[in-house]
């Protein structure tokens with residue numbers, strides 16, 4: 001895993017000092033809230049419904065045990081004993097005080113963590129495939145490329161006041177486990193004739209106008225990747241719309257110009273940038289990559305004793321194929337039936353940290369599905385891992401099932417919300433767990449957002465739910481057929497919305513339609529794509 | 543009636559204008575009538591509150607101040623999914639009050 | 642015709658140049674392209690800075706206006722001018738605040754005329770915030786990666 005050297009450390013320390021000074025100036029009245037807001041946002045500090053909220057970056061979702069323990073300590077010391085792991089592979093604390101924030105950031109800095117670029121109209125924390133470095137199907141580990149981009153994008157002098165926020169995801173396999181094409185820029189590291197390069201997609205996003213990013217270049221030589229990204233950003237910074245914040249994301253620019261014209265402008269800028277020379281020295285990538293060298297895997301058993309059916313189910317559901325055949329990646333579900341998706345207590349964080357130390361080469365991942373992951377677990381250690389997780393309420397065998405719901409904070413925490421998201425997730429997961437239908441239904445990705453900003457990825461849900469405001473009461477729109485994966489698609493709205501009870505009943509009805517119509521091996525999404533919207537509409541409104 | 547609410551600048555806590563200062567309890571909120579703008583400007587300038595705003599509210603049957611919008615009722619009590627963390631509300635009618 | 646819309650030298654609060662401050666009337670980008678004798682020009686966020694590139698030789702001052710601090714187009718304008726070899730005074734004017742100073746400096750600005758004067762001490766601290774930098778930019782500072790790999 002990447003380690004800070006004295007430079008990285010100094011950068012983060014300087015940032016903490018800078019923020020401490022900014023917070024002081026705000027408290028002394030030298031900065032108005034209007035002036036302070038973008039500054040605190042650039043340090044991950046929002047003002048939410050109940051309090052300030054601090055969003056801490058977890059670059060490309062990778063952290064170690066010591067860092068996870070610090071996250072637990074922050075939760076206890078400055079918050080209320082818990083945190084929320086998000087679809088952006090970050091963690092959010094809901095009850096931070098402005099007067100404590102610089103101290104919390106200073107504590108984070110001691111373990112090479114920060115809240116930089118978790119908000120504001122800058123290049124945000126870079127996300128990546130959560131199985132990076134472990135997945136059997138990856139071309140290379142995408143994280144060194146993500147780290148190179150992290151450094152390039154940190155405090156970028158030209159791109160700190162972009163028209164709107166800018167999210168980049170990096171993957172390195174055919175399978176897309178990072179919703180790459182729903183990012184402002186999606187990068188897929190590829191190999192062509194043995195040469196490593198980057199495939200670039202631009203102009204994806206969710207929010208009120210969801211769009212799938214078109215391919216803008218199929219191969220950027222790896223020693224020009226930063227230069228190319230810089231060109232993409234410069235064109236966006238100069239020509240992205242600034243007259244309307246709802247049209248300011250790069251997806252609108254790419255859409256309005258047309259991909260071909262955007263590409264033309266980027267290529268022109270790229271040619272110019274190559275002559276300016278902004279690429280980091282080539283040795284830098286090599287230096288970073290050394291930190292991501294695979295750990296010392298050892299051979300061992302490749303199968304488990306399946307005599308305990310609960311354990312066997314968990315292994316089937318929550319483990320993922322590893323590069324090394326004596327290992328798997330094990331998903332730690334933060335989705336207990338009836339629980340709050342993505343929330344973890346400080347105790348749970350400490351337990352997970354201990355498991356990482358004992359069983360996963362001191363490494364953990366935050367998944368965009370609001371779960372955690374032990375990337376490298378020996379198959380022989382799975383029983384012990386499962387037992388510890390199960391005892392702590394972290395052993396739900398529900399990865400990618402209807403209980404593995406993504407839900408944004410919604411009206412329980414978020415000041416932008418129209419409706420609550422979490423209670424829906426709680427009731428739906430509880431109901432499917434009780435009736436035993438979770439397993440019958442199989443893979444089904446349900447995603448809930450409390451407003452059109454789509455933080456809960458509802459556009460990309462096999463089933464999506466969007467909270468809307470209907471004359472001051474909560475109402476929910478149902479949509480079907482989305483996917484964030486390599487078969488990316490945007491969900492379509494079924495029709496008129498429902499109240500809370502109604503939408504829960506509606507979810508059951510659409511799963512009924514699926515179960516009645518599915519043919520062998522079809523997931524919900526496959527059946528939907530085959531039979532179309534009509535049978536579902538009929539069941540819901542007929 | 544018209545009441546004022548905002549967040550404490552230092553702590554972020556949700557607060558309500560009680561006529562002389564800012565209270566943590568929605569029941570302390572008072573009707574400000576025509577004075578909203580003036581109080582908001584003065585209090586924000588003095589940094590006794592952050593991003594305050596005026597909202598409509600009623601006094602409900604049990605005598606409690608009830609903000610008109612669900613968002614402000616959630617703010618008054620706390621997240622409905624973490625009732626253990628609620629603002630102390632001995633005199634509240636319960637969580638149904640929010641919805 | 643010359644429109645006098647620029648800032649005067651006494652409005653400049655910080656300047657990192659040794660030459661005499663320019664005191665020419667400043668014209669818009671459009672009129673600059675039409676007038677062969679204009680030596681100072683003011684860029685608005687919506688202007689295409691690149692139309693100025695043929696005239697850089699005769700320009701002593703380019704002002705880049707920031708009507709709102711959140712509109713970051715001026716940062717690109719500045720870098721584009723420096724990348725094209727502009728060596729004259731590059732002045733940031735308008736909503737120039739403490740916390741933008743160090744980034745502006747990196748993009749090539751070497752004089753600053755904020756519409757509200759800044760606290761001197763806070764500003765000097767802000768200019769010095771970043772001892773090291775990650776990216777190559779217009780200031781030609783050696784980056785962290787450069788330092789890591791120097792022989």
Ligand code: HEM
Nearest residue numbers: 086087088182205206207208249408409414416453454455
């Ligand atoms: C509670 C405070 C939050 C606020 C105020 C907030 C605000 C926003 C806004 C305004 C957007 C729309 C951006 C746009 O379309 O231009 C957005 C999108 C998004 N947010 Fe949040 N968000 C919050 C929490 C979260 C959380 C908890 C997550 C992760 C679970 C998250 C992940 C995302 C994602 C993935 C998007 C969609 C990205 C896209 O638009 O392309 N946000 N958020």
Ligand code: SF4
Nearest residue numbers: 408414417450451455
């Ligand atoms: S989708 Fe809306 S309600 Fe949910 S977290 Fe994002 S902004 Fe808040």
